[in-house]
Structure formats: structure tokens, C-alpha cells
Amino acid sequence: MDDVERAFREAHGRAVATLIRLFGDITLAEDAVQDAFVTALDRWPRDGVPENPAGWIVTTSRNRAVDVVRRTRRGRELTEGIASDRLRAESGAEWESSEMLGDDQLRLVFTCCHPAIRVEHQVALTLRLIAGLTPSEVASAFLMSEEAMAKRLVRAKYKIKAARIPYRVPDDAELPGRTRAVLSVLYLVYNAGADDSRRSHLRAEAIRLTRLLSVLMPDEPEAVGLLALMLLNDARLPARGGGTGVVLLKDQDRSLWDRSLIAEGQALVLGCLRRRRLGPFQLQAAIQALHCAAGSYEETNWTSIVRFYDRLIAVTPTPVVALNRAIAVAETEGPSEGLHLLDGLADALANYHLLHAARGSMLHRLGRPTEAASAYARAANLARTEPAIQFLRNQSKTIKPTK
Structure with a gap:
């Protein structure tokens, strides 16, 4: 079961994207890939x-899609026309190509993120x-019900079909506006993998x-900034617990950081x-670069980070950015000032x-x-991953109250 699930996770995005290119039908692509997963089981x-x-x-899902479209009149026409030519041209090597600008998944990202x-x-469909x-x-x-999300996904797919949104990378004139x-969706996809070692x-x-x-x-430059941000985050993941626990920045073994990724990200x-x-992703990357440049937690250039x-926060005035700024301010001006800033975010970030x-x-x-133990216990009740829950519970339990 683990081998099947692992292969399914790794192949899903590429298989769905390629089947959509071949058949122009999102539902058909999803169903065919799911059928392949069931067959593998x-x-x-x-x-x-x-x-x-x-x-x-990938191959099984493609064959399943061919079988489905051949059973309909439209499917027979499709198979006899464009799709049959494309299917004959497909090869296993093409499915594994990752450097082509015409990458199927990149096409699908732009389709999902159409204005x-x-x-x-956009975000839900891409995820x-x-x-x-x-x-x-x-x-x-x-943070919504599965039923409500299912309806949202159906509406998004219907919009693509009804509006005849093209499955392609936009031309040069369209790219900046899209x-x-x-970029936001790609960062969400990255974070979905960073939060769970299984992904x-x-x-x-x-x-x-x-x-x-x-x-x-x-x-x-924002595309480059996002790439740098991802690389610098990835470089530090081995020291953060690897999905099996939580290790705070000040306690991390920095010898575990990937120096080659850090060098590329900093460049x-x-x-x-x-x-x-400088836009939001570049600024976040710059902050991570400063963390990665420090030989120890004590050597961190907190002033520049603030x-x-x-x-x-001037370009992205969100509560989460304000939270991260407050944590940095606590290192330069003390925990009292940091706590004051956090208390101002209590309503916006209550959950x-x-x-x-x-x-x-x-x-x-x-x-x-x-009060600290109570805050950690509240955090544990709100956390959604098991490593975070266990870490926060331990923090709450190990704090000794004053006598």
C-alpha cells in the first residue's frame, strides 16, 4: 500500500496534466489517474x-482514458483525430522531461490561475x-468542509470548460499580468510539501x-525571488526535524544545512x-538569506532582518507578516516589546x-x-500536524510554574 501511495503522489500531477493536454477534459484525466491507482492496489x-x-x-491512466473516449461518438472522433496523433507521439521519456518550457504541469498551472x-x-484547483x-x-x-471544497472544485472546473480557458503558457504580452x-500557488504547493514529510x-x-x-x-525578479526562497527553506529542512519532530531555529545543528542550496539561494x-x-518573495528570500548567513543563532543580524x-509589511500588510516581524523585534528590543506587538494581533490571528x-x-x-504554559497549550490545540502538536504539548508540560 505504501509503494502504491508513494507512486501515486509522485505521478499524479504529471499524469493529470498530460492527460488534460491530450484529451482536453479535466474530469476524464482525474478519473483515469484514479482508476490507475485502484488497478495498482x-x-x-x-x-x-x-x-x-x-x-x-502514467501509462495505465493514459490507456484507461483512451478506453473511455473510444466508447463515445465524440471519443471516437477525438481518438481518430488529434488525440490519436498525439498519443502515438508520446513516449515514456517525454513524460519524464523536466526542462522543456512547454512542460505540461506549467501549462496546467497557468490554466488553473487564469484571471x-x-x-x-485558482489555489484549490492547483493544489x-x-x-x-x-x-x-x-x-x-x-479550513472548510470537504463537501464545500468539492463544490468549489466542481465550479472551478466548470468555469474552465464554459469559458474555454486555453491550456497553454501565455504569450510574452500576457505573462506579467498572470x-x-x-507564483502564489507554486509557493502554496511548496509549503504543502514542507509541512508534511510524506509529500x-x-x-x-x-x-x-x-x-x-x-x-x-x-x-x-519575483520568480527568481520565489526560487531563492524555496531553495533557502529547503536547505534548512534537514535540521528542522524532517517531519518527525520540531527543532527551533536556535537549537538547530547548522552543519546539517545544505550549503550548496544556500549558496545558490544567496546568489x-x-x-x-x-x-x-524588491517584491514580497524577494524580501522574504532576503530575510532567509540572512538567517542562513549566520554561523550561530547569536550571530544572526536581527537588525537587518527587522x-x-x-x-x-509595507508591501504585504498581513497579520502573518506582522507576527514574524514581532518575533524579530523581540530579538532586537526584547520580549516585552515583541509581546506587545503580538497582543495587537490577538483578534486577527486568534486561531x-x-x-x-x-x-x-x-x-x-x-x-x-x-501564562507561557497556557499559551503553548492553546497553540497545541490549534496545530494541525502531529509533530507540531507534540512539540507544543511538550513545551507546555516542561515549563515549571513559579512557587
């Missing part, structure tokens, strides 16, 4: 896992089709697609700084576990252990 335990499991899923589709539908998250998982990411939504392939896919986008748009950040067109947060975790840390530093 039946055959693999009996026949053994194929040498190339992901390739098997005719509402923003919340479902590209990242391969189940409707339940996508619903969880949006970039922000695509590490999502990080790799997000980085791969962002590289393609940065090549496609060499004059778009990209320097290039962005020289261009002086300055970058000041610029970031965000990291707010309460940050409060717990600052209250503990201020010598208020009872």
Missing part, C-alpha cells in the same frame, strides 16, 4: 511493484490537480516549476538586490497556532511560566 501486491512505479501509473477564475478557486492533494486535504488547507497568481515530492515539483517559470520570464538574492525591484520586515506559540516563548522569557 489490486495488481502490485500480487505481481510485485514495477521497476518504474510512477511510469506505470477568469476566482483566486480561491488538487498539480499537487495531487485529495479534496479532504485541500479542504483542510482552507505571474502573481502563479516531499511537492517541494521538488514546486521548485522545478518555479525554475521553469524563471527561465520563461528572466526579467521577472539569487544578491542578484535581486542589485536590480532594486528592516527587511519593515519593507515587507493561528504560531501566534500562541510565539506568545508562549516570550512569556517564558519574561518569567511568566504559568
Whole structure:
């Protein structure tokens, strides 16, 4: 079962994207890939896992889609026409190509992020089709019911069909106006993999697609900034617990950081700084570059980090950015000032576990252990991943109250 699920996760986005290109039908593509997964569950335990499991899923889903369209009049016409020519031209090697600008998944990202589709539908559809998250998982990411998310996905797919939204990468004139939504979605896909070690392939896919986008748009510094941000985050993941626990930045073994990824990310950040067109992703990448440049937690240049947060909050005035800035301010001006800033975010981030975790840390530093333990317990109740829940519970339990 684990081998089937792993192959399905790795192959889902590419298989769905390619079938949509071949048949022009999102529902057909999803159903065919799901059927291939069910077939694998039946055959693999009996026949053994194929040498190339992901390739098997891709080929089986393609064959299943051909069978379905041949049973309809429109399907026969489709198979006899364009689709048959394309299917004959397909090869296993083509499915594995990752450097072509005409990448199927990149086409699908731009289709999902078309301006005719509402923003919340863009994100949900991309997480479902590209990242391969189940409707339940996508619903969880949006803090809504699975039934409501299923309806949202149906509406988004209908919009693509009804509006005849093209399945292609936009031309040069259209690209700038379409970039922000695509970059935001790619970052969400990356974070879906960073938050769960079982979905590490999502990080790799997000980085791969962002590289393609940065090549496609060499004059778009935000694409480069997002790539740098992903690389710098990825470089530190081995020291953060690897999905099996949580290790705070100040406690991380920095020898585990990937220095080659850090070097690449920092070089990209320097290039962005020289261009002086800093947007949100570039500013976030600059902050991460400063963290990665420090030999120890104590050597971190918090003053510069706060300055970058000041610029970031000017262009992206969100409560989460304000939270991160407050944490940095606590390192330069003390936990009392940091706690004051956090308390100003209490209403906006009442159900965000990291707010309460940050409060717990600052209250503990201020010598208020009872309040700190309560804040950590509140954070644990709101956290959604098991490693985070266990870490926060431990923090709450290990704080000793004053006598």
C-alpha cells in the first residue's frame, strides 16, 4: 500500500496534466489517474511493484482514458483525430522531461490561475490537480468542509470548460499580468510539501516549476525571488526535524544545512538586490538569506532582518507578516516589546497556532511560566500536524510554574 501511495503522489500531477493536454477534459484525466491507482492496489501486491512505479501509473491512466473516449461518438472522433496523433507521439521519456518550457504541469498551472477564475478557486484547483492533494486535504488547507471544497472544485472546473480557458503558457504580452497568481500557488504547493514529510515530492515539483517559470520570464525578479526562497527553506529542512519532530531555529545543528542550496539561494538574492525591484518573495528570500548567513543563532543580524520586515509589511500588510516581524523585534528590543506587538494581533490571528506559540516563548522569557504554559497549550490545540502538536504539548508540560 505504501509503494502504491508513494507512486501515486509522485505521478499524479504529471499524469493529470498530460492527460488534460491530450484529451482536453479535466474530469476524464482525474478519473483515469484514479482508476490507475485502484488497478495498482489490486495488481502490485500480487505481481510485485514495477521497476518504474510512477511510469506505470502514467501509462495505465493514459490507456484507461483512451478506453473511455473510444466508447463515445465524440471519443471516437477525438481518438481518430488529434488525440490519436498525439498519443502515438508520446513516449515514456517525454513524460519524464523536466526542462522543456512547454512542460505540461506549467501549462496546467497557468490554466488553473487564469484571471477568469476566482483566486480561491485558482489555489484549490492547483493544489488538487498539480499537487495531487485529495479534496479532504485541500479542504483542510482552507479550513472548510470537504463537501464545500468539492463544490468549489466542481465550479472551478466548470468555469474552465464554459469559458474555454486555453491550456497553454501565455504569450510574452500576457505573462506579467498572470505571474502573481502563479507564483502564489507554486509557493502554496511548496509549503504543502514542507509541512508534511510524506509529500516531499511537492517541494521538488514546486521548485522545478518555479525554475521553469524563471527561465520563461528572466526579467521577472519575483520568480527568481520565489526560487531563492524555496531553495533557502529547503536547505534548512534537514535540521528542522524532517517531519518527525520540531527543532527551533536556535537549537538547530547548522552543519546539517545544505550549503550548496544556500549558496545558490544567496546568489539569487544578491542578484535581486542589485536590480532594486524588491517584491514580497524577494524580501522574504532576503530575510532567509540572512538567517542562513549566520554561523550561530547569536550571530544572526536581527537588525537587518527587522528592516527587511519593515519593507515587507509595507508591501504585504498581513497579520502573518506582522507576527514574524514581532518575533524579530523581540530579538532586537526584547520580549516585552515583541509581546506587545503580538497582543495587537490577538483578534486577527486568534486561531493561528504560531501566534500562541510565539506568545508562549516570550512569556517564558519574561518569567511568566504559568501564562507561557497556557499559551503553548492553546497553540497545541490549534496545530494541525502531529509533530507540531507534540512539540507544543511538550513545551507546555516542561515549563515549571513559579512557587
